[in-house]
Amino acid sequence: MIIVMKPGVGREQIEQVINKISAAGLQVHLSEGHTRTIIGVIGDKKTIAQLQVEVFPGVEKAVSITESYKLVGREFKREDSIVDIGGVKIGGGQLGVMAGPCAVESREQLLEAATAVKVAGAHFLRGGAFKPRTSPYDFQGLAEKGLKMLAEVGQETGLKVVTEIVDVNAIDMHCEYADVLQVGARNMQNFQLLKVVGKANKPVLLKRGLSATISEWLNAAEYIMAEGNYNVILCERGIRTYETYTRNTLDLGAVAIVKELSHLPVIVDPSHGTGRWQMVRPMARAAIAAGADGLMIEVHPNPEIALCDGKQSLTPSNFNEVMNEVEKFAQLMGKKLR
Amino acid sequence: MIIVMKPGVGREQIEQVINKISAAGLQVHLSEGHTRTIIGVIGDKKTIAQLQVEVFPGVEKAVSITESYKLVGREFKREDSIVDIGGVKIGGGQLGVMAGPCAVESREQLLEAATAVKVAGAHFLRGGAFKPRTSPYDFQGLAEKGLKMLAEVGQETGLKVVTEIVDVNAIDMHCEYADVLQVGARNMQNFQLLKVVGKANKPVLLKRGLSATISEWLNAAEYIMAEGNYNVILCERGIRTYETYTRNTLDLGAVAIVKELSHLPVIVDPSHGTGRWQMVRPMARAAIAAGADGLMIEVHPNPEIALCDGKQSLTPSNFNEVMNEVEKFAQLMGKKLR
Amino acid sequence: MIIVMKPGVGREQIEQVINKISAAGLQVHLSEGHTRTIIGVIGDKKTIAQLQVEVFPGVEKAVSITESYKLVGREFKREDSIVDIGGVKIGGGQLGVMAGPCAVESREQLLEAATAVKVAGAHFLRGGAFKPRTSPYDFQGLAEKGLKMLAEVGQETGLKVVTEIVDVNAIDMHCEYADVLQVGARNMQNFQLLKVVGKANKPVLLKRGLSATISEWLNAAEYIMAEGNYNVILCERGIRTYETYTRNTLDLGAVAIVKELSHLPVIVDPSHGTGRWQMVRPMARAAIAAGADGLMIEVHPNPEIALCDGKQSLTPSNFNEVMNEVEKFAQLMGKKLR
């Protein structure tokens, strides 16, 4: 951390800051210029992160140089992490595709969707059994019944199951039925949930929060890894901006940045990211071209009767076309899709 | 809901939409113009909210006319709600002020802060025992020890205690020690937590999410009320925008809107809302002038050694000046502060 | 400027940066720590602003310490600036209120509005003769005919005239008819226009851009002052955020910041800032409480037949009530309204 003192501050104000730094067990590197004094702080990252010096009257600015996360960073691990989900891998040249309906509605609907996405080449069946909805009066999901259907249909079709967990007390139930635990955008900073999935013995799919910065997102992943669970997959799903034409603004630049800062695999959800099924295809292509390690796509056998997010769901046949096209882009990127 | 069909769509596509509406038990009001057909949907609010028609190829746009919340709305209750916390009231002409440190650090710190804010006229002691922090390595709070201190110091000083709950399993513990349960900005759409505090027998302070719309915020309150807890206080605490000079952008217009749409009391947190203690005073005045029912302000006996948010904390003496000034603005608004 | 080098960079990379700084005629203050080297840059503000060092491979971060504006800053002038418009003052304890229709529609409309706002206590007549509209097919204003009406009606009622200039070539025409030249939000970074009004012999009202940072806004004012025109009034008019309930998000915190950073007077436009006439009253009160030096409010004799922005215009009688209420808040702030 670099602390810039205001021009012309006296000895006493500088000492005040130095004392606080020393008291925290950190080292000081003093640099006195003609007009300003600059204080460098050296020592343990975590201790520095907790230092609060901007409150001192003599301080103009405190600039942190290093990010507060550690385990998620490239400095901690140079090579790309590969997350292995019972033999199915994501990262390091292998793309992973998660597809299925927004919500599990019935065994028939789920099986039809699963069969179709499996044929098209998807590796994971996605489907919500517990749905976080803006209004308490919206469809909230089939709960455990839905989880069971997911597990059964996953087994039948040979697809791994990924589903969202919203209740910390349901962790055992989710671990029983699911292969990957999804933490949704609204819960990205539900730190209690992050700690719980961090202790679980299952890979975690961590969606980026609605208005989370890259740094907050990586720190959320750090919460999970700090508990011992290193199998984290990140998922960009669009951020909230002023634009109303799309549901969210898909931030593909975030994919490029995350690949630079972190070793974790990152996939893209163009369905939520745009909110319009017509845009899923071009955005799926663009995601792969930007360097994503996979895709999460909503597919429903009959989008027009879907209980949620029908507007952004692909039909099985459209999904198949997307997969065929994506495969060509994957090859150009030197990656394997199917 | 109004459904606008694309120009020139055939009979069949219109029927498709009508069938879906009818199947949901809703009524149709058809209006066929020269170039476009418009379909009005009449019936139960909740059912309409679940209707998904934009997926049909013939539909250009679906516009919902009514908000999905009910209990929080002015239509449900005309007059302002007054929340009574053991005799201390907020709403309906009585302002409520919550003040204290960001985090409970020690008994001494807390008692000093509490004594000072009580003298200055605050009604509630605020203080975090469980802190949701961006990094897992930041100070996470004193946990139950902190809650106990809050309860004791509250008792000693005659202040009601408001503190944030982050763990659904800690609900009993919080109900034992606190007078008001705070749901923080990051948890505004942690629906599991909303349901739990909705079942609790304590008033709830619901902070607006970092990038929550007014509608999402009111729907979050609806989650709590739908569980039977009608004692909800809203709190505007700044939203995330592109501006980096302040920590957040305090949206005082939201106060005016919420007073129009809802009967619930709404208070303002200028400390988090700006992130700079120098701005707390003008923004506290402005909040009252905008119609707020109270304030939440961070006060620390020694901001420069605070373990969190020192940068935005007032000293006791500054807080006292703010209270004196706010009182005059309260009088102009026909409201009672002390 | 502080330049933070990456950990472990060699001598050569440090020299590269130092050479560039020296070549620009700036001084270097080198500080070599155990793990990192930090380079302070000292010298002329403008030259530093042009320095580009982040392109060097050894540089991790470059942090500018000082703002690039000079004339608008409190360091340049400690006391509040008072802008005098032919005897009518804004700033330094005197509030200025600008009111009138969005667009000049006819002599009758304008005179009716002007008479009403004069009676209520406004000092300036606002009205657009050249309207910047999103669509080329929207009403674009009465042009010079409108300007003439403004001048005549201003004369008749004893109100100073403020109107927006959109065309650099119309500067003489505007100087002939108007007392204050308004630069609109969309043109805040139309630097050509800023230079032209900077050379004019008329005070300038500079609206904040739709998504302009505080720093960009003050730099836009610097453009005007750098040309010699020191009579600049700033106007906060709402920024663009994700919230759709209001037309814009009125950023009253910006008022408090600008009063801290700059000596220039700053007024608030709650009409554009919210887009809803019902919110003008609470936001006008809040603006004064936040420290604003005045208000700009849309008033139309018959909002329901207005050619633009009727939705956000007050009737004369509502405006009168706002003024009466604002006066009390002005007194509390120790300022004079009428």
Next chain:
Amino acid sequence: MIIVMKPGVGREQIEQVINKISAAGLQVHLSEGHTRTIIGVIGDKKTIAQLQVEVFPGVEKAVSITESYKLVGREFKREDSIVDIGGVKIGGGQLGVMAGPCAVESREQLLEAATAVKVAGAHFLRGGAFKPRTSPYDFQGLAEKGLKMLAEVGQETGLKVVTEIVDVNAIDMHCEYADVLQVGARNMQNFQLLKVVGKANKPVLLKRGLSATISEWLNAAEYIMAEGNYNVILCERGIRTYETYTRNTLDLGAVAIVKELSHLPVIVDPSHGTGRWQMVRPMARAAIAAGADGLMIEVHPNPEIALCDGKQSLTPSNFNEVMNEVEKFAQLMGKKLR
């Protein structure tokens, strides 16, 4: 336009609205339901756009169904527009690449950059002679001298020249030296400038404003086309969001939308869109995959001594690699790069 009346409004309030609509020469389509009355407005798009009914007390909401632009829309022209710049085409399967330095600094610098980008396969030389800069003290460009250099170097290398116009009075000068007139992001709603380039006999490159919606952007293009100039190329260059890691958030979804709504070609500027040269390569690939018709990329022979935007400029050798990679993605899209 659909006008939704409040529940329970009387005959008189409905008549009031109908009268206003009729007075504007528009037709009314009345639809009276059990609880609400809905009024459809039929007639001339432009007239409807000017209708203001939300000001009437009985109106709850007015929803516009059609966009106000016409000439830029797919309804006006089904097939993709191809803009022909002296034989070099953009659109309809032919990609166009514009490359060169942010600012023209010297003849040597420009020639070196131009030669390199020509060899790599670019079609246009970009370079700023008049630079719109946030601070008046930043480098403002070489002005006419810079334009002349561009023209000469363009001639020498066989590249078409694209450069930004910021001054309406310099239109003749720009038309003399440039092949494409660029309207920058800050001037996207400088309507005076849009009208001037709309009358010019040169193709226009219209950058998206910093926080412009898709609709505002297309309306800005409509301003140009409404003056008779149909040769408009759109350019997505990143929007302003809360994220600070990148300079802007590149909105590639906008490319997909614009291709759906409009027949105009749209290119992408990953240099400004991200502000970091390391991200140009993945974002250039992603742009092509999203369906862009071309790219605008900053290339400087020595980014480390660039007078502006060095941080986001590619070296000639990096640019060459990007072009080679982009070509493969172009082929997959069935488009021609070189």
